[in-house]
Each structure stands twice: as C-alpha cells, then as structure tokens.
Amino acid sequence: MNLSPAEQERYSRQLGAGVLSEEAQLNLRRSTALVTRVGGMGGPAALMLTMAGVGRVIIAHGGDLISPDLNRQVLGSEAVIDRPRAPHFADYLRSMNRFVEVDYVDHEPSDSEALELACKSNIVLSCPPTFEERLRLNRAATKAGVPLIDAAQWGMTGTMMVVRAGLTACLQCVYPQPPPFEEFFPVVGAISSAIGSLAALEAIKILSGTGNPLFGKMLTYDGFQGRVTTMELTRTEACPCCGGL
Amino acid sequence: MKIRVVTMGRHYHETEGLPEFLELQEAASLDDAIDRLGELLSPGASFPGSCLIAVSGKHVGTIASHSAVSLGDGDELMLLAPVAGG
C-alpha cells in the first residue's frame, strides 16, 4: 500500500534523498513504538515519533502532572497540572498527527505488562527515572526480540544507548547492578528534549531502515562541558539477561 | 606518559577539580590511574562502584568490576557516573 496524497503532503519535508524514501515512510507507518515513561525525554521522543509518522505509539506514564514537571515535560501544559499525565499526553500527541494511532497505559508497567507491551511493539524506548524500570524494559525487549533505546539525563548531561540484545551489549551488561536512584535529580529541560529527540531519531532510523543506527554504542552528551563522545559497549558473557543469546 | 581524563554523569560538578591530563609511569594500568584520580578527589569522596569506565572510547566495565587494561600515552580515560532521570 502506498502513502495517500495527504500523507505525502504531511511528510513531504522528510521524504527524499538523505532522509526517508517512500518505502521507509511506509515502514514507519507499519511500526509500533513503546515509550515509557513520557516525561522529560520520553515526551519529546514520543512527540517526534508521532510527528514522523510511526503508525502506532504506545505511551506509559502514571500519576498527575505537577508544576515542577513543566521545566521539561513538553507534552504537558499549565492546563494539565494536577490532572493525570497519560490520557492528556496521549490527547496532545493525537492532536499532532491524525495519521497516527496513540494508546496509553496510565501506570508504570509491571514485568508481565512490560513484556506484553514489548511483544506488541517493534521498538522500546526506555526513559524512566529508575534503573529498576530500565532493566525491566531491557528484559522485556530482550525477551520480545525487539531493539531498545535507553535515554538518560542528569543536570546538563545525557546518555543514550541503542541495544539489539543478542548482538550488542544490553543494559544489564552495562549496569550489572542497578545504580543508585535519585528522586529529585536536577535537570534542564533543554537536555531532556535533546536526548529524547536523539532517541527518537535512532528509533526512526531503525524502524524505517534508514542510515546507520548506533547499535552497541552509548552516546554521551555533556552539555555542561560542551563535549560529545561515543562509547563502544562490551557484552558481558555471563549477563543474566542476554548471556544465552 | 600522559592520559586525558574525562568525567561526566551524575554529580559531575564534584569532579571539576580533577586535572584534564594525568601523568603516569610507563605501562601504568587502569587501576593505577583510578587510584591516582581517587587521591585527587575531595576528602571522603570516591567514585561510585557503578561508575562506567571507557578507555579511548571502549567500555571496559565499572569501577566495581572491570577488565585489566594497560594504558598507553595519549589514551583517554572516561569515568561516567550512571544517570537515569525521566
């Protein structure tokens, strides 16, 4: 099936040489992306996936929006303060692209829910605040056999890694023990959006079959010092998550 | 020999006093470099065990568990305290 004239018009600025072919755009339309959660990084990531034309975007995020979220959570607004994030964020995403189906889960998925969601998806974007949740999504993506993109931030810095379990290091290879959790971490929204958008770009490349994804690498963006680096990640043979693959 | 030191990640401001370049004896090991850097941190401070280590762009493990690596002149040692956020 081809793109409709309305879809061709919508995506005209991203179709062509050096960006997406029509077949690549169709690949996006056939794809489902799971983004959890959709705060500072997951919000911009989900927005960019929706605007790019990923056919189905599933977001997961619990709780109500609070005022301090609005330095970085681009799917929120003053009108959503004290209201549940997930349904309002989903409405906003739907308002941005009529060609995309947006579903939401109004809580953080459990182990079994994460696996079920990953099995319905072609890619998982991991953007939660705790390593426990990140490692859960990593296990789910590994079992489901789909790529995972992990986006993280602190202050004016961020990291992003792209995993294809069995072929590259997974998150648990890199973090054998969950590092400490810091609930009230400092962050400037500009780094959240930058890292979230880069995660979306990797997802768009992978789903559409365009360019060279950063599989097996961690991109580090040190906005404080003005430094960007790439780290080649090493698999752990005895990794409890991907060791047997 | 001289290596370059790059630190980033969680609480990055606490390592601002570390030198950008570190002089080490020829054929010094990664552990030698980590020990030297540890001595240069503020009293009572230390690198977390979960801190990732990369030598010239190649991830070699964490502070708590890493492979034995011999450093060479011009290597870049990156220490990255894991970040999560949301």
Ligand SMILES: [Zn+2]
């Ligand atoms: Zn692994």
